[in-house]
Amino acid sequence: MLFTELPTPQVLVDRTRLLANLDRMxxxxxxxxxxxxxxxxxxxxxxxxxxxxxxxxxxxxxxxxGEAEVFxxxxxxxxxxxxxxxxxxxxxxxxxxxxxxxxxxxxxPAVARxxxxxxxxxxxxxxxxxxxxxGSHRCxxxxxxxxGLSFVRLVSGLPGLRLRGLLxxxxxxxxxxxxxxxxxxxxxEAEMLRGLGDEARRDGISIEEISVGxxxxxxxxxxxxxxxxxxxGTYAYxxxxxxxxxxxxxxxxALTVLAMVVSKPTPDRIVLDxxxxxxxxxxxxGYDHPRGFGAVFxxxxxxxxxxxxxxxxxxxxxxxxxxxxxxxxxxxGDLVRVLPNHVCPVSNLVDCVRLIEGRQVxxxxxxxxxxxxx
Amino acid sequence: MLFTELPTPQVLVDRTRLLANLDRMxxxxxxxxxxxxxxxxxxxxxxxxxxxxxxxxxxxxxxxxGEAEVFxxxxxxxxxxxxxxxxxxxxxxxxxxxxxxxxxxxxxPAVARxxxxxxxxxxxxxxxxxxxxxGSHRCxxxxxxxxGLSFVRLVSGLPGLRLRGLLxxxxxxxxxxxxxxxxxxxxxEAEMLRGLGDEARRDGISIEEISVGxxxxxxxxxxxxxxxxxxxGTYAYxxxxxxxxxxxxxxxxALTVLAMVVSKPTPDRIVLDxxxxxxxxxxxxGYDHPRGFGAVFxxxxxxxxxxxxxxxxxxxxxxxxxxxxxxxxxxxGDLVRVLPNHVCPVSNLVDCVRLIEGRQVxxxxxxxxxxxxx
Numbered sequence: 001m002l003f004t005e006l007p008t009p010q011v012l013v014d015r016t017r018l019l020a021n022l023d024r025m026x027x028x029x030x031x032x033x034x035x036x037x038x039x040x041x042x043x044x045x046x047x048x049x050x051x052x053x054x055x056x057x058x059x060x061x062x063x064x065x066g067e068a069e070v071f072x073x074x075x076x077x078x079x080x081x082x083x084x085x086x087x088x089x090x091x092x093x094x095x096x097x098x099x100x101x102x103x104x105x106x107x108x109p110a111v112a113r114x115x116x117x118x119x120x121x122x123x124x125x126x127x128x129x130x131x132x133x134x135g136s137h138r139c140x141x142x143x144x145x146x147x148g149l150s151f152v153r154l155v156s157g158l159p160g161l162r163l164r165g166l167l168x169x170x171x172x173x174x175x176x177x178x179x180x181x182x183x184x185x186x187x188x189e190a191e192m193l194r195g196l197g198d199e200a201r202r203d204g205i206s207i208e209e210i211s212v213g214x215x216x217x218x219x220x221x222x223x224x225x226x227x228x229x230x231x232x233g234t235y236a237y238x239x240x241x242x243x244x245x246x247x248x249x250x251x252x253x254a255l256t257v258l259a260m261v262v263s264k265p266t267p268d269r270i271v272l273d274x275x276x277x278x279x280x281x282x283x284x285x286g287y288d289h290p291r292g293f294g295a296v297f298x299x300x301x302x303x304x305x306x307x308x309x310x311x312x313x314x315x316x317x318x319x320x321x322x323x324x325x326x327x328x329x330x331x332x333g334d335l336v337r338v339l340p341n342h343v344c345p346v347s348n349l350v351d352c353v354r355l356i357e358g359r360q361v362x363x364x365x366x367x368x369x370x371x372x373x374x
Numbered sequence: 375m376l377f378t379e380l381p382t383p384q385v386l387v388d389r390t391r392l393l394a395n396l397d398r399m400x401x402x403x404x405x406x407x408x409x410x411x412x413x414x415x416x417x418x419x420x421x422x423x424x425x426x427x428x429x430x431x432x433x434x435x436x437x438x439x440g441e442a443e444v445f446x447x448x449x450x451x452x453x454x455x456x457x458x459x460x461x462x463x464x465x466x467x468x469x470x471x472x473x474x475x476x477x478x479x480x481x482x483p484a485v486a487r488x489x490x491x492x493x494x495x496x497x498x499x500x501x502x503x504x505x506x507x508x509g510s511h512r513c514x515x516x517x518x519x520x521x522g523l524s525f526v527r528l529v530s531g532l533p534g535l536r537l538r539g540l541l542x543x544x545x546x547x548x549x550x551x552x553x554x555x556x557x558x559x560x561x562x563e564a565e566m567l568r569g570l571g572d573e574a575r576r577d578g579i580s581i582e583e584i585s586v587g588x589x590x591x592x593x594x595x596x597x598x599x600x601x602x603x604x605x606x607g608t609y610a611y612x613x614x615x616x617x618x619x620x621x622x623x624x625x626x627x628a629l630t631v632l633a634m635v636v637s638k639p640t641p642d643r644i645v646l647d648x649x650x651x652x653x654x655x656x657x658x659x660g661y662d663h664p665r666g667f668g669a670v671f672x673x674x675x676x677x678x679x680x681x682x683x684x685x686x687x688x689x690x691x692x693x694x695x696x697x698x699x700x701x702x703x704x705x706x707g708d709l710v711r712v713l714p715n716h717v718c719p720v721s722n723l724v725d726c727v728r729l730i731e732g733r734q735v736x737x738x739x740x741x742x743x744x745x746x747x748x
Contacts, residue, residue, distance in 0.1 A: 007440075007463065007748040041690065063691045064647075066381075083691060084636045084645070086707050089381065107637055111706050138692055139637040139645055171689065262458045263481055263513040271458070271513050273438075277722055278747050281655040315545065316415065316719060317437045317457060317747070318512055332485050333460050345690060348651055349722070351745050371725050373652050373691070374381040 001361045003354060004300070004335060008260040009274040011346060011353040012337070014302070015362060017254035018236060018355075019051065025218065025235045026055040032222045037061055037080060039213065039233030042344045044369035045353070046074030048236060059101070061213075061231050065092045066372030072099045074368070081105070082167055082213065082231060084131065084139050087114035094122055103127035105167055107140050112155050119160025129167040129211060130155055132196060134189040136171035143196040149203065152196065156205045165209030165228070166193045173217045174285045179246055186212075186220035194226040216245040239343040240295050244286020250339075255346065255353070256302050257294070257338040259319065267327045272296075272311075272319040274338055278349060281314060282342040290341075296321065297337040300359070311338070375735045377728060378674070378709060382634040383648040385720060385727040386711070388676070389736060391628035392610060392729075393425065399592070399609045400429040406596045411435055411454060413587065413607030416718045418743035419727070420448030422610060433475070435587075435605050439466045440746030446473045448742070455479070456541055456587065456605060458505065458513050461488035468496055477501035479541055481514050486529050493534025503541040503585060504529055506570060508563040510545035517570040523577065526570065530579045539583030539602070540567045547591045548659045553620055560586075560594035568600040590619040613717040614669050618660020624713075629720065629727070630676050631668070631712040633693065641701045646670075646685075646693040648712055652723060655688060656716040664715075670695065671711040674733070685712070 003012055029036035038052045039061040049060050049071055059078025062068040068079045069092075078101045085093060085104045096102050106112040106128050119126050130152055133140030141151045156163045170189045176182035189212055197207040212221045213231035215238075221227055234241075237255035238248035257278055263271035276293075284290040293314045298306040308328065313320040319338070330336065340346045347353070348370050355363040377386055403410035412426045413435040423434050423445055433452025436442040442453045443466075452475040459467060459478045470476050480486040480502050493500050504526060507514030515525045530537045544563045550556035563586055571581040586595045587605035589612075595601055608615075611629035612622035631652055637645035650667075658664040667688045672680040682702065687694040693712070704710065714720045721727070722744050729737040 007466065009747050084706070086634060086636055086647075088634065088707055092381065107639065108706050111637075114707070133639060137639070137643070138687070138689065138694055139639060141639070260460060260462065262460055263485075265481065265507060265511070265513060265515070269511070273460075274747075276654070276656070276719060277745075280650070281657075282650070283655075313512070315512065316722075320512055332458070332482050333462055333488070345650060348690075349745060350747070371651075371723060373383050373648075373724070 002359045003258055003356055003361050004359060006258065006354065006361070008258055008335065009278045010258040011350045012256050012258050012356050013237065013353045014254045015355050015357050017252060021235055021238060021252055021254060022052055022055055025232060026057065028219065028222055029230055030056060034222050034227055035229045037229055037231050038236065039231050040067065040071060040369065042233040042236050042347060044347050044367045045365050046071055046368055047365060049076055064372055064374060065089055065096060066374050067369045068096055070369040070372060072096060077101060082169065084108065084111060086111060087118050090118040094124065097124065103129060103164060105129050105131040106155060107131040109151070109154055112158055112161065116158035116160045125160055125162050127164050128155065128161050129164050129209060132166050132168045132193060134168040134170055134192050135185065136169060138171060140168065143192050145199065148196045149199045152200045152205060153203065163205065165207045165211060166197055167211040168193055169213040170217050171214065173214055178287055182216055182245060183220045186217035186224065189217070190221060190224035190227055197226065215242055216247045219247065234343060237343040240290060240339045240341045241285045244284065244288060244290050250305065251303055253339055255340065255343045256297070257340060257346070259336055259338055261330050261332050261334045261336065264332055268323040270321045270323065270328060270330050272321060272336065273317065274319050275317040276314040277316045278346065279314060279319065279338065279340050280342065280345040280349065282345055284341040293319065294341055295339045297339065300335060300337060302337045376733045377632055377730055377735050378733060380632065380728065380735070382632055382709065383652045384632040385724045386630050386632050386730050387611065387727045388628045389729050389731055391626060395609055395612060395626060395628060396426055396429055399606060400431065402593065402596055403604055404430060408596050408601055409603045411603055411605050412610065413605050414441065414445060414743065416607040416610050416721060418721050418741045419739050420445055420742055421739060423450055438746055438748060439463055439470060440748050441743045442470055444743040444746060446470060451475060456543065458482065458485060460485060461492050464492040468498065471498065477503060477538060479503050479505040480529060481505040483525070483528055486532055486535065490532035490534045499534055499536050501538050502529065502535050503538050503583060506540050506542045506567060508542040508544055508566050509559065510543060512545060514542065517566050519573065522570045523573045526574045526579060527577065537579065539581045539585060540571055541585040542567055543587040544591050545588065547588055552661055556590055556619060557594045560591035560598065563591070564595060564598035564601055571600065589616055590621045593621065608717060611717040614664060614713045614715045615659045618658065618662060618664050624679065625677055627713055629714065629717045630671070631714060631720070633710055633712055635704050635706050635708045635710065638706055642697040644695045644697065644702060644704050646695060646710065647691065648693050649691040650688040651690045652720065653688060653693065653712065653714050654716065654719040654723065656719055658715040667693065668715055669713045671713065674709060674711060676711045
């Protein structure tokens with residue numbers, strides 16, 4: 001079947017591009033002797049996780065226990081939750097630990113103590129990493145002395161917890177205004193983690209892992225001394241934001257949305273059937289401040305962007321496209337492909353994606369971990 | 375079971391509030407002898423649609439054929455798609471017409487002609503309404519003479535199409551800066567539709583229906599002469615935006631998100647486990663320009679808002695809450711309820727919602743039409 005025969009909108013995943021992305025990130029990690037542990041939130045598909053493992057990934061990351069349960073069911077044996085999982089979820093986490101190797105992060109004394117009590121009571125031991133705030137100011141401890149080391153000491157001394165190392169996510173990299181600024185984010189991140197790690201080691205505390213995430217900074221982080229693990233997610237598919245940060249070229253982007261023109265109220269305005277229920281309202285990021293809710297490709301082969309078309313507004317089922325030049329040959333019934341700003345939440349919206357080669361649909365893949373918010 | 379025993383996040387729907395909302399809108403429509411045809415996109419749940427029908431709704435609206443298929447399966451007999459469905463979907467629409475009464479909208483000559491050909495070839499007749507752009511500049515024809523009437527004439531003359539009337543959605547009402555401005559949107563909308571309807575009738579064309587949508591304007595539209603049908607959706611649950619437009623009081627809001635505090639990196643910052651995968655990135659709207667990605671309730675009974683807490687940032691699994699006063703008693707493990715900015719896309723993210731009475735979970739309802747984008 002050709003993808004042009006599918007009802008629209010549809011989420012398409014180009015197999016050649018996807019596998020090349022998986023190969024390239026793994027090769028980069030291998031070349032630097034850094035372990036790759038992809039975040040599965042981008043694809044949420046067990047088969048794709050398996051392809052990542054087959055290439056040398058040491059395990060995967062999931063955001064929530066519900067996601068991890070899906071991948072454990074599918075036989076993935078090493079799952080890290082770089083999320084401050086709360087001890088209220090003790091019974092589910094213990095059950096997950098029966099099925100695969102599990103690690104979580106901690107960034108709060110009461111939570112660390114809570115997990116320690118859970119594990120002691122269960123006669124178990126839980127691998128934990130300390131989440132360090134390297135500048136995104138979301139979760140994580142402040143690594144500065146003396147608070148940083150004091151938290152590391154606390155966790156390392158808690159029975160039932162096995163402190164593996166330090167972990168961060170440089171989410172603030174998405175605010176970088178230049179390649180130089182982005183590289184600095186990665187450098188500073190590694191420096192902060194190394195600093196705290198060295199302090200801890202001088203204190204006699206074992207810090208085996210220094211784990212960093214984020215696709216835009218991955219190419220810089222991989223060469224940073226001390227970094228033992230990369231946790232990028234988006235690199236599997238890439239997206240408009242990653243292209244805007246120089247992390248990918250346009251023809252690396254594996255996930256696209258097939259959409260149809262459904263209305264053309266004026267010569268300079270068309271409406272596509274991919275609204276926020278497909279593209280999400282996630283804004284674009286990047287050095288050049290891209291505009292709109294995705295980019296429309298100039299052709300169905302998804303090799304160049306139609307510079308003339310801007311997705312200016314989304315409602316749930318409509319994408320309102322402004323035609324800068326004032327007119328377009330596109331008419332209702334015509335198909336286009338759209339590059340989302342951010343692919344991870346797009347995966348989360350659909351029950352399946354279509355794996356394609358050229359215009360051929362090879363396979364329908366169920367997004368098995370979709371919607372696992374808890 | 376109490377909702378406090380559920381894993382978080384969870385989408386809760388308060389049954390008492392929901393049923394009161396359904397009753398009130400139906401009573402208002404009945405009092406004005408206007409037909410109510412709720413948009414089911416808000417809940418996407420067949421049982422809720424049935425409750426709307428039981429109260430007197432003449433049918434429902436769905437956005438896409440995929441949604442309509444779910445409700446037709448559940449026995450809903452009259453479904454309107456106020457969406458410019460394209461004739462490329464002919465086979466699915468014809469199959470749907472075999473199972474329930476279907477109507478769609480048209481706003482483009484080629485699309486109207488396309489449907490006419492489909493219906494002639496199938497020996498069928500399709501109910502259509504003409505979508506009129508009353509100011510939101512998304513889809514719809516310009517009603518101004520001579521183009522407006524000329525399109526009405528075209529459609530009324532096409533074999534296989536049965537022109538039922540005119541239909542609009544005053545989406546631009548969500549930009550109103552005052553109650554007066556919002557009322558003006560509803561008045562202007564009705565005036566435009568009446569104007570075109572009268573022109574058409576003078577031309578001998580039957581215009582039986584004047585159908586308007588949108589929850590914020592519904593209370594004004596219902597009293598407008600000539601309006602025969604209301605198509606609000608959000609009124610079933612209401613949300614933060616509807617409260618900000620005076621369409622609901624806080625304690626009318628039936629859908630809330632139960633979330634847990636998972637991190638407290640500083641005294642003035644907590645992190646909840648409901649990110650954009652639960653709340654969506656939909657911005658708030660309203661006269662007073664509300665800020666943030668939802669409002670945190672001050673208590674688990676969802677009766678007042680914690681004015682001190684602002685959901686300033688979302689990532690997929692994190693809601694970063696700033697504490698204006700500089701400190702909060704909330705600690706990791708504590709539960710809160712959150713009022714989303716916009717409930718419809720929240721329904722679209724979850725496989726089920728929990729119907730509650732007080733803190734008691736009465737029923738788990740499957741969001742059967744979730745994710746039906748095509």
